[in-house]
Amino acid sequence: MRILILGDICGPAGMKIVQLKLNELIKEKKIDFTIANGENAAENGKGITKNNFKDLINSGVDVITSGNHIWDQKEILEIIDKEKKLIRPANLLEGQPGNGFGVYKIKNKKIAVINLIGNVFMKKSQDLFSFTEKIIKKIRLKRDADFIAVDIHGEITSEKMALGHFLDGKVTTVVGTHTHVPTSDTKILKNGTAYQTDLGMCGDYDSVIGMNKENSIKKFKKDPTADSHYPANGDASLSGVIVDADDKTGLANNINQIIIGGNLKQKF
Numbered sequence: 001m002r003i004l005i006l007g008d009i010c011g012p013a014g015m016k017i018v019q020l021k022l023n024e025l026i027k028e029k030k031i032d033f034t035i036a037n038g039e040n041a042a043e044n045g046k047g048i049t050k051n052n053f054k055d056l057i058n059s060g061v062d063v064i065t066s067g068n069h070i071w072d073q074k075e076i077l078e079i080i081d082k083e084k085k086l087i088r089p090a091n092l093l094e095g096q097p098g099n100g101f102g103v104y105k106i107k108n109k110k111i112a113v114i115n116l117i118g119n120v121f122m123k124k125s126q127d128l129f130s131f132t133e134k135i136i137k138k139i140r141l142k143r144d145a146d147f148i149a150v151d152i153h154g155e156i157t158s159e160k161m162a163l164g165h166f167l168d169g170k171v172t173t174v175v176g177t178h179t180h181v182p183t184s185d186t187k188i189l190k191n192g193t194a195y196q197t198d199l200g201m202c203g204d205y206d207s208v209i210g211m212n213k214e215n216s217i218k219k220f221k222k223d224p225t226a227d228s229h230y231p232a233n234g235d236a237s238l239s240g241v242i243v244d245a246d247d248k249t250g251l252a253n254n255i256n257q258i259i260i261g262g263n264l265k266q267k268f
Contacts, residue, residue, distance in 0.1 A: 001109060001147055001247060002029070004258075006036035006240035008067075008177050010203030010210035011045040011231025015055065017238050017261055018202055022060045025260070029242060033106050035113055035149055036240075037177040038086075039066035040201070045210060045231040047072030050079055053086055063087065063104060065115040067153030067178055068123055070098075089117035089153060090135060091126040101135065103145055109247070112145035114171075116163070118154025118178075128152075128159070129166065136170055141250045147172040148250070149243075154178055157197050164195040172250055173243045175199050180209035182239050182259060192251030200239035205264050207232030237262030 041052040080098035090100020148171035160176040169191025182200025208216035218226035244254040
């Protein structure tokens with residue numbers, strides 16, 4: 001099984017490169033299943049709209065994960081309960097709409113996608129590690145799903161690294177999202193789980209984490225003329241990983257970082 005996972009899709013530039021490049025990438029790399037974090041896909045870079053959801057699915061994304069901005073576009077509340085291809089962090093505080101994981105069929109196999117959110121420097125949510133311990137007993141590799149992919153949407157590297165080691169050998173892959181900066185620690189952990197601390201973003205890297213750089217500098221300088229943050233809209237990079245998983249064990253055989261287009265170094 002070959003799984004493509006894309007980092008946070010940021011604003012119109014991120015949406016554009018996904019719509020232009022994803023189908024081509026899926027065909028060229030013979031991708032079986034595609035996951036993308038869409039929580040910054042809206043025009044202002046905050047949240048995801050109903051049209052964003054439709055456009056991403058039509059572009060070849062099989063499941064859309066999210067994070068702390070999932071409720072920023074209120075219209076998403078109209079579809080999140082019924083659209084099983086859109087998930088939100090499973091360990092949000094109880095009583096919130098939507099699903100935090102899903103199990104999807106592909107090529108007579110089942111792949112589970114679990115979305116989690118970190119506790120450190122993020123909005124209050126259920127304890128990451130105790131919640132993960134419970135959910136991983138509910139969805140077991142090779143019992144309930146042939147493959148399990150985890151998106152941990154978190155601010156700090158140590159929390160995401162610890163979760164990767166905690167789940168090593170229990171899931172196919174653990175990848176981080178949220179910081180919009182791709183890390184260079186793409187690897188397979190000791191017990192066979194593919195890992196990267198952060199996938200980066202699909203967006204314009206001539207920016208401050210996807211936002212207009214001049215306006216961001218004004219914000220840091222406390223310039224009263226600064227506007228609310230808005231996305232940079234130049235040439236975007238497509239950023240993520242391709243994971244090759246073993247059909248027998250459900251664990252990873254290989255993981256490769258991909259960065260295509262824009263002003264980051266291209267990797268194929």
